[in-house]
Amino acid sequence: MSVRTPDPDPEWTPDSDPPGPVESVTPGWLSDIELAEIRGRLPLLYVEAVPVRVDGLGQVTELGVLLRATAVGEMTRTLVSGRVMYGETVRDALFRHLEKDLGPMAFPQLPLSPVPFTVAEYFPMPGLSAFHDDRQHAVSLVFVVPVTGTCEPRQDALEITWMTPEEASSAGVGAEMEGGRGVLLRQALASVGALR
Amino acid sequence: MSVRTPDPDPEWTPDSDPPGPVESVTPGWLSDIELAEIRGRLPLLYVEAVPVRVDGLGQVTELGVLLRATAVGEMTRTLVSGRVMYGETVRDALFRHLEKDLGPMAFPQLPLSPVPFTVAEYFPMPGLSAFHDDRQHAVSLVFVVPVTGTCEPRQDALEITWMTPEEASSAGVGAEMEGGRGVLLRQALASVGALR
Amino acid sequence: MSVRTPDPDPEWTPDSDPPGPVESVTPGWLSDIELAEIRGRLPLLYVEAVPVRVDGLGQVTELGVLLRATAVGEMTRTLVSGRVMYGETVRDALFRHLEKDLGPMAFPQLPLSPVPFTVAEYFPMPGLSAFHDDRQHAVSLVFVVPVTGTCEPRQDALEITWMTPEEASSAGVGAEMEGGRGVLLRQALASVGALR
Amino acid sequence: MSVRTPDPDPEWTPDSDPPGPVESVTPGWLSDIELAEIRGRLPLLYVEAVPVRVDGLGQVTELGVLLRATAVGEMTRTLVSGRVMYGETVRDALFRHLEKDLGPMAFPQLPLSPVPFTVAEYFPMPGLSAFHDDRQHAVSLVFVVPVTGTCEPRQDALEITWMTPEEASSAGVGAEMEGGRGVLLRQALASVGALR
Numbered sequence: 123m124s125v126r127t128p129d130p131d132p133e134w135t136p137d138s139d140p141p142g143p144v145e146s147v148t149p150g151w152l153s154d155i156e157l158a159e160i161r162g163r164l165p166l167l168y169v170e171a172v173p174v175r176v177d178g179l180g181q182v183t184e185l186g187v188l189l190r191a192t193a194v195g196e197m198t199r200t201l202v203s204g205r206v207m208y209g210e211t212v213r214d215a216l217f218r219h220l221e222k223d224l225g226p227m228a229f230p231q232l233p234l235s236p237v238p239f240t241v242a243e244y245f246p247m248p249g250l251s252a253f254h255d256d257r258q259h260a261v262s263l264v265f266v267v268p269v270t271g272t273c274e275p276r277q278d279a280l281e282i283t284w285m286t287p288e289e290a291s292s293a294g295v296g297a298e299m300e301g302g303r304g305v306l307l308r309q310a311l312a313s314v315g316a317l318r
Numbered sequence: 319m320s321v322r323t324p325d326p327d328p329e330w331t332p333d334s335d336p337p338g339p340v341e342s343v344t345p346g347w348l349s350d351i352e353l354a355e356i357r358g359r360l361p362l363l364y365v366e367a368v369p370v371r372v373d374g375l376g377q378v379t380e381l382g383v384l385l386r387a388t389a390v391g392e393m394t395r396t397l398v399s400g401r402v403m404y405g406e407t408v409r410d411a412l413f414r415h416l417e418k419d420l421g422p423m424a425f426p427q428l429p430l431s432p433v434p435f436t437v438a439e440y441f442p443m444p445g446l447s448a449f450h451d452d453r454q455h456a457v458s459l460v461f462v463v464p465v466t467g468t469c470e471p472r473q474d475a476l477e478i479t480w481m482t483p484e485e486a487s488s489a490g491v492g493a494e495m496e497g498g499r500g501v502l503l504r505q506a507l508a509s510v511g512a513l514r
Numbered sequence: 515m516s517v518r519t520p521d522p523d524p525e526w527t528p529d530s531d532p533p534g535p536v537e538s539v540t541p542g543w544l545s546d547i548e549l550a551e552i553r554g555r556l557p558l559l560y561v562e563a564v565p566v567r568v569d570g571l572g573q574v575t576e577l578g579v580l581l582r583a584t585a586v587g588e589m590t591r592t593l594v595s596g597r598v599m600y601g602e603t604v605r606d607a608l609f610r611h612l613e614k615d616l617g618p619m620a621f622p623q624l625p626l627s628p629v630p631f632t633v634a635e636y637f638p639m640p641g642l643s644a645f646h647d648d649r650q651h652a653v654s655l656v657f658v659v660p661v662t663g664t665c666e667p668r669q670d671a672l673e674i675t676w677m678t679p680e681e682a683s684s685a686g687v688g689a690e691m692e693g694g695r696g697v698l699l700r701q702a703l704a705s706v707g708a709l710r
Numbered sequence: 711m712s713v714r715t716p717d718p719d720p721e722w723t724p725d726s727d728p729p730g731p732v733e734s735v736t737p738g739w740l741s742d743i744e745l746a747e748i749r750g751r752l753p754l755l756y757v758e759a760v761p762v763r764v765d766g767l768g769q770v771t772e773l774g775v776l777l778r779a780t781a782v783g784e785m786t787r788t789l790v791s792g793r794v795m796y797g798e799t800v801r802d803a804l805f806r807h808l809e810k811d812l813g814p815m816a817f818p819q820l821p822l823s824p825v826p827f828t829v830a831e832y833f834p835m836p837g838l839s840a841f842h843d844d845r846q847h848a849v850s851l852v853f854v855v856p857v858t859g860t861c862e863p864r865q866d867a868l869e870i871t872w873m874t875p876e877e878a879s880s881a882g883v884g885a886e887m888e889g890g891r892g893v894l895l896r897q898a899l900a901s902v903g904a905l906r
Contacts, residue, residue, distance in 0.1 A: 152751055160748060163740055165794050167753050167849055179409045180428030206753050208847050211831055211838060213375045231427065232376030234462055236511040236829045240707060241851065243799055243824075250799060252710060259796050261755055263829065266430055305710060312704030315432040315632060318644060318697060348555055356552060359544055361598050363557050363653055402557050404651050407635055407642060432635075436903060437628045437655065439603055446603060448906060455600050457559055459633065501906060508900030511828060514840060514893060571801045572820030605767045623819065624768030626854055628903040658822055707824040 161258040168262035169216045170203040170242065172310040173224060173269045175284065182266070182314050184284040185307060186273060187295070188223060199283070200300040203262065212236055212263060220267060222276065229271035238263035239313035242306060253302040266310050287316045357454040364458035365412045366399040366438065368506040369420060369465045371480065378462070378510050380480040381503060382469060383491070384419060395479070396496040399458065408432055408459060416463060418472065425467035434459035435509035438502060449498040462506050483512045553650040560654035561608045562595040562634065564702040565616060565661045567676065574658070574706050576676040577699060578665060579687070580615060591675070592692040595654065604628055604655060612659060614668065621663035630655035631705035634698060645694040658702050679708045749846040756850035757804045758791040758830065760898040761812060761857045763872065770854070770902050772872040773895060774861060775883070776811060787871070788888040791850065800824055800851060808855060810864065817859035826851035827901035830894060841890040854898050875904045 173186035187199045204219035220230045242262040244255035273282045289295060291311055296304025311317040369382035383395045400415035402408060416426045438458040440451035469478045485491060487507055492500025507513040565578035579591045596611035612622045634654040636647035665674045683703055688696025703709040761774035775787045792807035808818045830850040832843035861870045877883060879899055884892025899905040
C-alpha cells in the first residue's frame with residue numbers, strides 16, 4: 123500500500139495539483155512520469171499546516187485534522203500539506219494548499235515569520251526520522267495557522283475534525299495520523315505552549 | 319532626566335496603571351514609594367509589543383511606533399510596553415498594555431506562542447546590554463503583534479506613527495527610539511523575515 | 515507543604531544564594547523578610563535549564579533531571595533553576611545557576627540566543643497555567659543547555675539522573691516533577707525535535 | 711555571469727560533491743545534465759551555515775565568512791552551503807557541508823534544533839525575495855553554528871574571514887555577499903541577540 127504522504131487526497135496526481143494541463147502553460151511543473159523519476163533522486167520540498175482556532179487572547183482552543191479514506195477504504199488522518207512549486211514562495215505555497223484543503227472561506231491568518239515551528243523529514247526508508255513516506259524523501263516546513271472562517275474541505279472524501287489540545291495529543295489520534303504526524307500535532311501544541 | 323522606559327506615558331504612576339485605588343482592593347499591587355524601593359532591588363518583568371499591519375499573505379507592511387513628549391518637551395519614540403502585575407499572565411499583560419496604548423478598537427491578534435522574538439534587558443548602568451533605563455533593571459519579553467482595527471493612543475501626548483520596514487530600520491528612527499529600542503525594531507523585522 | 519519551586523534545594527535562603535552576607539555588600543539583594551514580602555506583590559524573574567547530552571550531530575541523547583528530598587522526606591524531581599538578581603544579565607544568571615546545581619566541571623554550552631524555548635509561568639493560585647508554586651508568582655525563561663563535562667550537584671540531597679528522551683517524556687517521570695515541570699521536559703524535547 | 715549560489719566553490723560540479731563517480735554507486739544522485747534540467751523544474755533544498763566563535767557565556771564574538779574568486783576573477787563572499795541529497799537528513803547535510811567548506815578540524819557544534827533561524831528563498835527571477843540565484847530556485851535552511859577548532863577551507867580559492875558582529879552587519883560587507891546574503895548575516899546576528 124502506498125501511503126500518499128504528504129499529499130492528503132487519494133485522487134491527487136501531480137498534474138491535478140495546478141489547475142489545467144500544466145505542461146503546456148507552466149514548463150516548471152512536472153508530468154506524472156517526470157515526478158515519479160525525480161522522487162527517487164531528490165528530496166522534495168513541502169509545506170504543511172496545522173489549522174487552529176484561537177480565543178481572544180491568542181490561545182489555541184482547537185486543532186483541525188483532515189480525515190480521508192485511502193484507496194483501500196481505510197480511514198486515516200492527516201494535515202494540510204503539499205509541494206512547493208518552482209518559482210513559488212513558501213508563503214504562496216502555504217496559502218495555496220490551505221485554500222485547496224480548507225476551501226476559500228477559511229480565512230487563514232498566515233504566519234508573520236517564514237520560520238516553521240518544525241522541519242519534518244519524511245523518508246521511504248525506516249529509522250532515519252520519526253516520519254515516513256513510501257513514495258519519496260520529502261522535507262516539510264510545518265506551520266500552525268489560525269483560521270477564522272468556515273472550513274469546507276474541497277476534495278472528495280475529506281472532512282475536517284476539530285479537536286481540543288488534549289484530544290490532539292492523545293495516543294489514539296496519534297495512531298491514526300498518517301506517516302507519523304501524531305508527533306507533529308504534539309510539537310505544534312508545544313510550540314504554542316499548549317502541550318500538557 | 320529620567321527616561322521613563324518602558325512605561326511610555328509621562329503621567330503614568332504605579333497606581334494609575336490599574337483602574338481605581340489599588341492598594342485597598344489589590345494587595346499585590348504597589349504604591350509609588352514601594353515600587354521606587356523595589357526598583358533598586360529586583361529586576362522587573364515587562365512585556366513590549368511592536369504593532370504591525372500585515373497583507374493577506376501575512377507579510378509585515380508597516381510597523382507602529384508611539385510618539386510622545388517627555389516632561390521636558392522633547393519628542394521621543396517608543397513601543398507598546400508595561401509591567402506584568404502580580405497574578406497576571408504574560409498574555410493578559412500584553413493584551414492590557416496593547417489596549418492601554420492603542421485603544422479598545424485596535425483588535426490585536428495576540429501571538430500563538432508565549433515565546434517572545436527577543437528578551438530585552440534594560441539596565442540603569444551602561445555597558446551590560448544594548449538597552450538602558452535610568453529608573454530600573456527591567457527584563458522585557460518583546461512580541462510582534464498584528465493589529466487589524468483602528469489605533470487611537472489613549473494617553474495624553476501619544477500618537478502612533480506607521481512606518482515601512484525600510485523606515486523603521488533606518489538610523490534616523492533608531493536614534494529617536496527611547497532606551498535603545500531602535501535595535502528592537504530591527505530585531506522585530508528580522509524575526510518576520512523583513513530585515514533588509 | 516511548601517513546594518520550593520523553582521529554587522531546588524531545601525536549605526536555600528535568599529542570602530545563601532550570593533556568597534557571604536549580602537545586605538552589607540550588595541544593596542540590590544534582599545533579606546529573607548523582604549523577599550517574603552515581595553513574593554506576594556510582584557512576579558519574580560527566574561531562569562531554568564534542562565541539561566542535556568548530545569551526540570556528534572547535535573542530537574539530544576539524554577536529559578538531566580535533579581532529584582532531591584523535600585523537608586518532609588519526599589523525593590521530588592526538578593530542573594536547574596534560580597532567580598535573576600538585580601543588575602545581572604539572564605545569561606549570567608543561567609551560568610551561575612548551572613554552576614550552583616551541576617558543579618564547576620559541567621562545562622555547559624550556553625545558548626547562542628537569549629530567547630528561551632518556552633516561558634513558564636508559575637502561580638500560587640491554581641488554574642492560570644500548567645505550572646504552580648505555592649510561594650510566589652514566578653516567570654521563568656527556560657533553556658536547553660548541553661553539558662560536556664562532569665555534573666556533580668553541589669547542594670545537599672541533590673543528585674542528577676540522566677534519562678533518554680523516551681523516559682523523560684513518560685507519565686511516570688512527569689508525575690514526579692515538581693510544580694508541573696513534566697510539561698517542560700516534553701516542551702524541551704519538542705524544541706529539539708526529539709518528542710515522540 | 712553565473713552566480714553559483716549557494717554552492718560556493720567555482721570548481722564544484724554535481725558529481726564532485728559526493729566522493730567519486732556517483733552515478734554508478736548512488737542512484738539517487740544526479741549527473742550534471744540531469745541536475746541542470748531539474749533546476750528549471752523544482753525548488754532545490756539547501757542548508758547554509760554561519761560559522762561563529764562564542765565566548766564562555768555563549769555570546770557570539772566573531773562570524774566566519776568565506777571569500778573566493780569567481781570564474782571571472784571577482785572576489786565574492788558567501789556562507790557555508792550546499793544541497794541536501796536524497797536520503798540524507800538535514801543534520802547530516804549540514805555536517806557534510808561544514809566539513810567540506812571548513813575542513814575536518816573545525817569541530818562544529820551542530821544546532822540542537824532542526825529549526826533554522828531563517829528560511830532563505832533564492833529565485834532566478836528578481837523581486838520575489840531578498841535573495842537571488844541565477845541558476846535555480848533554491849530554498850535554504852540557515853543555521854548559526856559555533857566552531858571550536860581550526861577552520862581550513864578545503865577547496866581552491868577559498869579563505870575564511872572572521873568578522874566582529876559590527877563588521878558583519880556593515881553595508882560594505884553586505885554588498886560583497888553573494889546573492890543578497892548580507893541580509894542573512896544581519897538576520898543571524900538578530901537571532902542571537904547581537905544585532906546593533
